[in-house]
Amino acid sequence: MPETQNKQILLVSRPKGIPTTDNFQLVEQPMPVPAQGEALIRTLYLSVDPYMRGRMSDRKSYVPPYNLQEPIGGGAIGEVIESKTPELQTGDLVVGPTGWQTHAIVMPKQVRKIDPSIAPITTALGVLGMTGLTAYFGLLDIGQPKPNETVVVSGAAGAVGMVVGQIAKLKGCRVVGIAGSDNKINYLLNELKFDAAINYKTTTDLQEALQAACPNGIDVYFDNVGGEISDAALSLLNFQARIPVCGQISLYNQEEPDVGPRIQSQILISSAMMKGFIVGNYAERFPEGAAELARWVKEGSIKYQENIVEGFENTVQAFLGLFKGENLGKQLVKVSDQTK
Incomplete structure (x- = not known):
């Protein structure tokens, strides 16, 4: 059955001290429709990271704070399920800052294609990301x-x-x-x-x-x-x-x-x-770093660990677990399976 709703996790209040579940709200929105030059992606994995806590406070930092009543921003891996741009094809796997939602509209310049032959796709949010x-x-x-x-x-x-x-x-x-x-x-x-x-x-x-x-x-x-x-x-x-x-x-x-x-x-x-x-700060040198890290991972010189929580509805708990030291390695949330 075709999906008709886009689930999102919003920041609804600014945490005082350690965040709680009351600071967040899971909502459903109508499925977005891509315009010409855009694509619709379905989230497969999303990232939860300690830096997100800083963006939940309304104070000056190296990136602007999150807005209330909007989805939490952050990195995610998605699969293109509908495209109106020749640069992205249905089935393409991409990584980009689409945040805590099950679907997102993107333009090609906002995402990077993932080559699953190099390493498991989750590494695009971790050791190779x-x-x-x-x-x-x-x-x-x-x-x-x-x-x-x-x-x-x-x-x-x-x-x-x-x-x-x-x-x-x-x-x-x-x-x-x-x-x-x-x-x-x-x-x-x-x-x-x-x-x-x-x-x-x-x-x-x-x-x-x-x-x-x-x-x-x-x-x-x-x-x-x-x-x-x-x-x-x-x-x-x-x-x-x-x-x-x-x-x-x-x-x-x-x-x-x-x-x-x-x-x-x-x-x-x-x-x-x-x-x-x-x-x-090193954006212009990302290809250099990514190539070297990929070589080390392929050689087995660098190992990595991923702590993957299943289910979009468990995203907040996965995030809160960071401050309890529950994760060994990269904390990810698996949202859905690939169709291919």
């Missing part, structure tokens, strides 16, 4: 790891962190990961071959644990979480250390400004460089 590219450019352009240096990664079992650590290993570094469960620690050590890993939830003295894991200090600290974890890592910086600042998930749900150690003196003493970035 924005998260992989974030790891690639953040570590190699800002972190600039060198053989025998020590690289510490917070949020190391997340979609970005696990790729950062593996690239650092490929560059000949000692890699130390910080994560929040024994299962994640075991994965980092046994599957990804990190040199050391620390469970920050069970370690009684994180700084002491980091000192033991980093006997030669820290040359690169890839910061995904901020907060007290970063305070501990920054105290161990070597001369001319580099700190790519990718995310601050430990702070996203705070209502009051964060208060912590003032780090300027530590940066000065170490002659260290700390630089924030977003992956969009």
Whole structure:
């Protein structure tokens, strides 16, 4: 039976602290109809990511906040089911920022075709998509790891962190990961071959644990979480250390400004460089990063994990799970099956 409704998840109120289900609403809209030059896609998978929490607040950031009563924006993989443009054919698989909805109207310039022969299509939202590219450019352009240096990664079992650590290993570094469960620690050590890993939830003295894991200090600290974890890592910086600042998930749900150690003196003493970035800064170099990541994945040099939740109606719960540390690797929601 042909589908007649487009389901969407709207942001209906701005979260105070940790988001709840009350901040969202699932609605049904009439199925959109493509105009000339457009195509209708049916969502197969959608992405839920920590950065989305920041966009739910009405404050200045590197991207505008979400509007209330509109679908949550974000990356998704879809299948073209109706096309009025020669650039997209029925059955084409595409990835683009179509957000939390089961169907979307797109123009060809808004999406990128996926070649399923390279890797499973879900990788277009993870290791071969924005998260992989974030790891690639953040570590190699800002972190600039060198053989025998020590690289510490917070949020190391997340979609970005696990790729950062593996690239650092490929560059000949000692890699130390910080994560929040024994299962994640075991994965980092046994599957990804990190040199050391620390469970920050069970370690009684994180700084002491980091000192033991980093006997030669820290040359690169890839910061995904901020907060007290970063305070501990920054105290161990070597001369001319580099700190790519990718995310601050430990702070996203705070209502009051964060208060912590003032780090300027530590940066000065170490002659260290700390630089924030977003992956969009490297848009012109995406083909370079994507090609290298695809080669590493094909060779088996980089492994990846995906945590896939079934059902569009479970999207909000999948998103909330990010802040409980439920995901190992990339968090995705499977919305529907391919027709082919």
